[in-house]
Amino acid sequence: MVKADNVKKDYTIGKVVVHALRGVTIDVEQGEFMSIAGPSGSGKTTLLNLIGCLDTASAGEIYIDGQAVSGRSKNELALLRREKLGFVFQSFNLIPVLTAIENVSFALSLLGLDSDTVQKKSMQIMEEVGLKGLEKRFPNELSGGQQQRVAIARALVKDPGIVLADEPTANLDSNTGKDILKLMEELNKKHKTTFIFSTHDSMVMDFAHRLVQLHDGLIAKNGVGKGGGK
Amino acid sequence: MKFLISLAWKNLSRYRRRTIITAVAIAIGIALYIWIDALLLGAEMETVRNLIYFETGPARIMQKKYWEEKDYMLISYYLEDPAAIQAELKKEGYESTQRISFLGNIMNLEQQEGSFQIKMAAIDAKTDGVVFKLEDGIVPENGRFLESGEPEIIIGKDLAEDLDIKLDDWVLVTTKTAGDVYGEAGSWDDLELKVVGLLSTPNPLINKGMAFIPLDYAKQRLMRGQGATDVIVNFPAGADSGSEVEKIKAAIAGLPGAGDWEVLDYKELAREFIMLASTKSGGSKIILFLFFIIAVIGISNTMLMAVFERVKEIGMMRAMGMKDRAIVWAFFLEATGIGFVGSLVGLVLGILLTAYMVIWGLDFSGMIQGMGNIGYRTAGVFKGWWNFDTMLSAFFMGIIISGLVSFIPALRAVRMQITECLRDK
Ligand SMILES: Nc1ncnc2c1ncn2[C@@H]1O[C@H](COP(=O)(O)OP(=O)(O)OP(=O)(O)O)[C@@H](O)[C@H]1O
Ligand SMILES: [Mg+2]
Numbered sequence: 096m097v098k099a100d101n102v103k104k105d106y107t108i109g110k111v112v113v114h115a116l117r118g119v120t121i122d123v124e125q126g127e128f129m130s131i132a133g134p135s136g137s138g139k140t141t142l143l144n145l146i147g148c149l150d151t152a153s154a155g156e157i158y159i160d161g162q163a164v165s166g167r168s169k170n171e172l173a174l175l176r177r178e179k180l181g182f183v184f185q186s187f188n189l190i191p192v193l194t195a196i197e198n199v200s201f202a203l204s205l206l207g208l209d210s211d212t213v214q215k216k217s218m219q220i221m222e223e224v225g226l227k228g229l230e231k232r233f234p235n236e237l238s239g240g241q242q243q244r245v246a247i248a249r250a251l252v253k254d255p256g257i258v259l260a261d262e263p264t265a266n267l268d269s270n271t272g273k274d275i276l277k278l279m280e281e282l283n284k285k286h287k288t289t290f291i292f293s294t295h296d297s298m299v300m301d302f303a304h305r306l307v308q309l310h311d312g313l314i315a316k317n318g319v320g321k322g323g324g325k
Numbered sequence: 326m327k328f329l330i331s332l333a334w335k336n337l338s339r340y341r342r343r344t345i346i347t348a349v350a351i352a353i354g355i356a357l358y359i360w361i362d363a364l365l366l367g368a369e370m371e372t373v374r375n376l377i378y379f380e381t382g383p384a385r386i387m388q389k390k391y392w393e394e395k396d397y398m399l400i401s402y403y404l405e406d407p408a409a410i411q412a413e414l415k416k417e418g419y420e421s422t423q424r425i426s427f428l429g430n431i432m433n434l435e436q437q438e439g440s441f442q443i444k445m446a447a448i449d450a451k452t453d454g455v456v457f458k459l460e461d462g463i464v465p466e467n468g469r470f471l472e473s474g475e476p477e478i479i480i481g482k483d484l485a486e487d488l489d490i491k492l493d494d495w496v497l498v499t500t501k502t503a504g505d506v507y508g509e510a511g512s513w514d515d516l517e518l519k520v521v522g523l524l525s526t527p528n529p530l531i532n533k534g535m536a537f538i539p540l541d542y543a544k545q546r547l548m549r550g551q552g553a554t555d556v557i558v559n560f561p562a563g564a565d566s567g568s569e570v571e572k573i574k575a576a577i578a579g580l581p582g583a584g585d586w587e588v589l590d591y592k593e594l595a596r597e598f599i600m601l602a603s604t605k606s607g608g609s610k611i612i613l614f615l616f617f618i619i620a621v622i623g624i625s626n627t628m629l630m631a632v633f634e635r636v637k638e639i640g641m642m643r644a645m646g647m648k649d650r651a652i653v654w655a656f657f658l659e660a661t662g663i664g665f666v667g668s669l670v671g672l673v674l675g676i677l678l679t680a681y682m683v684i685w686g687l688d689f690s691g692m693i694q695g696m697g698n699i700g701y702r703t704a705g706v707f708k709g710w711w712n713f714d715t716m717l718s719a720f721f722m723g724i725i726i727s728g729l730v731s732f733i734p735a736l737r738a739v740r741m742q743i744t745e746c747l748r749d750k
Contacts, residue, residue: 149644149743170648177646186749188641192332192339204328205646249645 096289097123097146097257102155104141104312115141117312118155125256126287128280130303130320132294137309139293140261146291147180147259148172160256177205181250183260183292187242189234195245196221196230202249220248223285224278240271244278251282260292264299276302280323329651333658337666340631347627348667354620355671355723356678358613359716363679363709367686370710371527373591373599374562378458379528381594382557384570386410386577391554392587398444400427401503401511403552404586410556410577417576419560422452423553425543427500431480431536433488434495434517443484443534445498447543447553449473456559459524459537468492468522471539479522481532494520498536502547514546566590620723625730628660632734639738640746649739656735657728664727672720679716682709 104116115138123129131139144150145157148164157164159179164172181202189198200217208216221230224244234242243263250258260279264272280302283290292299300306303320337344377383391402404410407423414421425447432440450471454460460470463479471479478496480488490496496518502511518538524531544550560569567590574588592599632639639652686708738746 144744147644149747173643173646173648175646176644180646182641182644184641184747186637188637188747190332190638190641192335201328202645 096125096127096160097121097291098158098161099142099146100156100158102142102145102152102157104138104145104150105153114312116145116152119309119312119314120155121307121314121317123289123291126283126289128283128290128302128304128322129307130292130294130300130305131307131309132297132300132303133309133315134295138312139295139309141312142309143259143261143291143293146257147182148176178253179256181253181255181258181288183243183246183250183258183263185262185265187234187239187246187266189242189245189249191234194231194233195226195237195241198234198245199249199252202253206253216252217248220252221245223282224248224251238271239267240274243267243271243275247275247278247282251286251288254286255288257289257291260290262294263292264294264296269298272296272299329655329658332655333662336631336659337662343627343631344663344666347624347663348670350623351620351664351667351723351727352671352674354616354623355668355719356674358616358719359672359675359712360678360682360709361613361616362712362715362719363675363682364687364707366712366715367682367709368707371708375526375528376595376598377562377591379462379526379531381591382456383560383562383566384558384573384588384590385555385594386558386573386586386588387555389585389587392589398426398428398554400425400501400547400554403503403548403554404556405552405582406580407553407556409580413577413580414556414558414573417572419558419573419576420452420455421556421558422449422456423540423556424448424453425540425547425552425554427547427554429498429500429516429536431484431488431496431498433490434497436489437497439488440499441484441487441534443536445500445536445538447538447540447547449540456557459526459531462524462526462531463522464525467525468520470522471537472521473539474541475521475539476516476518476542477521478518478536478538479524480520480536481534482523482525483529483533484536485520485523490520492520492523496520496536498538500547503549503552511547516546566592617722617726621726621730624660624664624727625733627663628656628731629734631659632656632738636738636741636746640741640743643739643743644747652739653732653735656731656738660731661724661728664724667727668720668723671723672716675716675719679709679711682707683711 099119099121102116102119103114106113106115119142131142133139145152148159151165159175164175167175190201193201196217199220200213203213203216218230221227224247226241226244226248229237229241234245237245264275267275276299279290279292282288294300301321302323304322306316306318306320307314308316386404388402388404391399411421411423427445428442429445430440430442432438448471450473463470467482468479471477478498485491488496498516498518499513500516502514526532540553558573570588570590577583577586642652643649
């Protein structure tokens, strides 16, 4: 499903080179519920960005569905993200001028589906994330947790195969964060969608079925997670 | 596409304050542009009108030689039988009048000092009005128009002031006669003339430096009773002057001596002046251009802000697989929307301002007198004129330019790394 093969990423600031990732290899199967954990600066965001085809590796290769992503044009990458990847961000990143449901259907309309299908699928996913009745609200009329639910609906509505979430609960209090993780877990089970989320919060890690620990740009531990938030 | 349009519309209505402020700025720019253009066009039309009514007439027939040496206004190059020319023209439906145009030295007869060389015309008091509007330049308290056969003169009111002359005073005009032999300048003659009217026309050049005497008196004193230097022909305002000139030429072609005559329209007659006026309007175009630049900077700034504020949103949309081109389009549509609203309001405002200028005009008379001769042959009230070309082009330019300037910040945003856009600040 997703593979990173000895991926390295360097950032150059002036004359200083930061080795954000120093050779990371992981293999993620379809339907995994996986967390990338590690202290601040360990390279979690960098890794997610590479898997999400938002950035290119300095060395190594990323495979999505068995296909290498390096050497593709900006447009090809955009199409790949559009079809196969969903994103959930720490700060929700909803379009403020669109209602909740419009934010969700935006993702679908990019795929060029007819408006009936768009409408139907959007309504359905809104119900699944527990926002039935709040479809017409604007983002600033929703709580943080509700906004993140909209974001999850937006990521999932197009059946992307993989959802990448960089610290999805960092802007939420711990109870709301737990609810969001439970929702993600539920959707993971139901849709068989692969979830990869990063965190430095041990409570969040506890939800993961598989836990990859990063340290200084290297994998320190790659093992089974507790799962279910225990 | 439909989505992009609705997104642009939603952004416009959501960020209402920004939309309104920018649209108002564009509207003011466009309205001012239209208004100033209307004023300039009005001034130009007024200038040409005053040029025709008071100086050149629509078209003029004279000896080629007279025209070649026009700076000297040599009356020895006269048309021998202007009445015959007028009769031929009449057959074709053209009204006309004859004049003797010459240079004269004028001085206050009483004071006998300080003479001015001025352009003078001997005019046919009965028919001059079919072409010129001099008579309108004399209000009753400034005397009366000329009467035939009398040794009298009407002069521009500013010239009268310079000569220290009042109504009913006498002036001395010294000028050359046509002489006995055709083509040779004659002797000098002194004319003692009574000032019967002071001219106050909308043409500052007339007021400042011209004087008029009766045609028959001038013929008798300067031309041995015969001839006139020019026949001035009227044709309707708005007619194509080039083809009118051709018709006039054809009408008089059969007369003896016609080969030696020149027929010129007002554009030729005032060629130097019209060139001057068009360089002046070139200057005004620069002012308009500056307006334009300021407007462009204003819109760019707004669009820059709009893009800057939404870098994260742009990053998110790109992450979700929206193509760069679509993002650039989205901002283009948004800017075009502001441009449309602003231009529409500006157009309406501009039309209202122009209507005011066409119907009532602005009274600048005090200012103009203070400035002296500024080249525009107009005095008093500045009136505007409709220029629909300008209105339409300003309207569409407003929209197009607004759209175009959105490209700069939008292109900059899509050139940023997506991860850069998305970073939490
Ligand atoms: N655009 C960049 N330019 C330069 N250095 C960068 C850039 N992005 C990340 N880094 C550096 O790379 C390293 C890894 O950063 P990264 O953001 O992946 O860490 P992280 O694990 O996500 O940390 P956090 O928990 O604080 O989000 C850090 O040392 C960081 O300073
Ligand atoms: Mg991070």
